[in-house]
Amino acid sequence: MESFPGDGKKRLRTRLLEALGAVLLALGFVGIFLPVLPTTPFVLAAAFCFASNPVMYARIRDSPYFGEYFRAYREGGTVSRRTRAKAVAMVWIVMAVSIVLLDITWLRLLLLVICAVVTLHLLTIGRGKKER
Numbered sequence: 001m002e003s004f005p006g007d008g009k010k011r012l013r014t015r016l017l018e019a020l021g022a023v024l025l026a027l028g029f030v031g032i033f034l035p036v037l038p039t040t041p042f043v044l045a046a047a048f049c050f051a052s053n054p055v056m057y058a059r060i061r062d063s064p065y066f067g068e069y070f071r072a073y074r075e076g077g078t079v080s081r082r083t084r085a086k087a088v089a090m091v092w093i094v095m096a097v098s099i100v101l102l103d104i105t106w107l108r109l110l111l112l113v114i115c116a117v118v119t120l121h122l123l124t125i126g127r128g129k130k131e132r
Contacts, residue, residue: 014052021049021056028066034094043070087122091115 028042043066050056060066068083095115099108 017049018053018056021046024049025060025066032065033090039066084122088119091118091122 024042024046028039028046031039031042043060047057047060047070050060061070063070072083092115095111099111102108102111
């Protein structure tokens with residue numbers, strides 16, 4: 001097979017984007033369980049990195065873990081009530097455990113403020129037209 005000028009650079013760029021996409025996807029996965037780490041932006045950025053790889057792009061789109069975030073955003077920037085409810089519950093559970101285990105008053109207060117802000121964010125944006 002004949003090689004054209006720039007093919008090596010294109011392959012290198014594709015491999016670097018795929019590696020970055022894998023890191024971003026891993027961060028998105030961690031974000032499912034850690035409420036202070038946003039899942040959707042990492043999943044969308046990973047999908048962008050995998051745009052030149054149709055197999056990986058389809059895997060994100062059809063994934064049982066990330067597909068809902070990806071499709072909801074692509075179809076109108078909405079997140080289902082169920083997803084928001086799960087996210088709010090996880091925020092409060094994780095923060096409650098952290099607050100109970102900490103013995104530093106100012107840090108407990110900071111976690112409560114963060115929890116309240118994240119909850120407000122989750123409840124107010126990404127709502128479908130029917131929910132408004």
